[in-house]
Amino acid sequence: MSNHLxxxxxxxxxxxxxxxxxxxxxISGMAGILAGIIAIAASWIAINSFAFQPxxxxxxxxxxGGNQWNIVYLGLSTLVLSFGxxxxxxxRNAYKKGSPGWSPTARRMLTYFxxxxxxxxxxxxxxxxxxxxxxAAPLSLxxxxxxxxxxxxxxxxxxxxxxLIELFLGLVALYxxxxxxxxxxxxxxxxxxxxxxxxxxRYERNS
Amino acid sequence: MKSQLQKIQKVFENRIRLGIMSALxxxxxxxxNALKELLELTDGNLATHLKTLQKHKYVETKKQxxxxxxxxxxxxxxxxxxxxxxxxxxxxxxxxxLK
Numbered sequence: 001m002s003n004h005l006x007x008x009x010x011x012x013x014x015x016x017x018x019x020x021x022x023x024x025x026x027i028s029g030m031a032g033i034l035a036g037i038i039a040i041a042a043s044w045i046a047i048n049s050f051a052f053q054p055x056x057x058x059x060x061x062x063x064x065g066g067n068q069w070n071i072v073y074l075g076l077s078t079l080v081l082s083f084g085x086x087x088x089x090x091x092r093n094a095y096k097k098g099s100p101g102w103s104p105t106a107r108r109m110l111t112y113f114x115x116x117x118x119x120x121x122x123x124x125x126x127x128x129x130x131x132x133x134x135x136a137a138p139l140s141l142x143x144x145x146x147x148x149x150x151x152x153x154x155x156x157x158x159x160x161x162x163x164l165i166e167l168f169l170g171l172v173a174l175y176x177x178x179x180x181x182x183x184x185x186x187x188x189x190x191x192x193x194x195x196x197x198x199x200x201x202r203y204e205r206n207s
Numbered sequence: 208m209k210s211q212l213q214k215i216q217k218v219f220e221n222r223i224r225l226g227i228m229s230a231l232x233x234x235x236x237x238x239x240n241a242l243k244e245l246l247e248l249t250d251g252n253l254a255t256h257l258k259t260l261q262k263h264k265y266v267e268t269k270k271q272x273x274x275x276x277x278x279x280x281x282x283x284x285x286x287x288x289x290x291x292x293x294x295x296x297x298x299x300x301x302x303x304x305l306k
Binding site: 004017021 | 219220221222225226229230232233234237241244245246295298301302305
């Protein structure tokens with residue numbers, strides 16, 4: 001390959017390098033679909049097995065015969081499992097395309113994603129300790145939406161709309177707190193499956 | 208004026224230098240390894256082209272230590288930014304004339 005390029009290819013090369021050096025483009029739609037299924041399963045367990053269905057902001061779950069740590073463990077395992085799947089499958093995508101799995105762009109995207117998410121996690125935990133148990137579902141949607149919006153500058157721009165949808169659902173869930181678990185299942189479950197499918201069909205299937 | 212533009216073009220028409228400038232123009236700084244990964248080059252090859260760009264005062268370096276290991280951060284200079292955008296503008300103009 002020659003080291004000198006004609007003008008049109010120079011322009012193309014410039015745009016490609018600008019994008020490649022700022023955005024991590026190997027996020028996995030398949031991971032989105034799987035995370036959606038996990039989220040629906042988790043909310044089903046919370047409602048049916050743990051009888052968790054808060055209808056106001058303060059919710060004395062223990063007084064209703066349940067162990068509130070069950071819900072905390074369930075939430076944390078859902079998060080770890082989905083996040084782990086996202087990481088593993090994105091790495092696999094990156095390797096398939098011949099780029100390193102842990103590149104500066106991947107690091108940057110993750111930092112931008114993780115900061116709002118960790119803040120949100122702490123906010124939810126502090127609220128939970130003070131008895132405001134029902135804030136968990138709406139706030140996780142809101143902070144997850146903010147994290148996606150933040151990270152969307154450094155990955156596929158499609159992620160921006162996913163962030164806005166989750167943000168909107170979080171605000172709705174905050175208002176209709178009695179339906180917050182159902183809305184959570186829609187946001188983390190259904191929306192993830194639909195969006196994951198879209199990303200998968202658009203970017204992954206043909207590779 | 209024309210010879211100035213030709214001089215700029217000479218530096219940027221090389222695909223590796225073009226890649227380095229593109230990456231540095233959208234990143235505050237990048238270290239040697241990050242550039243190497245992005246451009247898929249060997250150490251020697253990348254170093255040669257970085258030196259050329261430094262010689263033209265398009266790229267500057269900042270040396271620092273991370274965990275006691277020397278680490279060189281590369282960034283684009285003001286002159287680099289200006290001449291690179293001039294180069295892109297010239298390319299686009301050329302393409303429009305061809306259409």
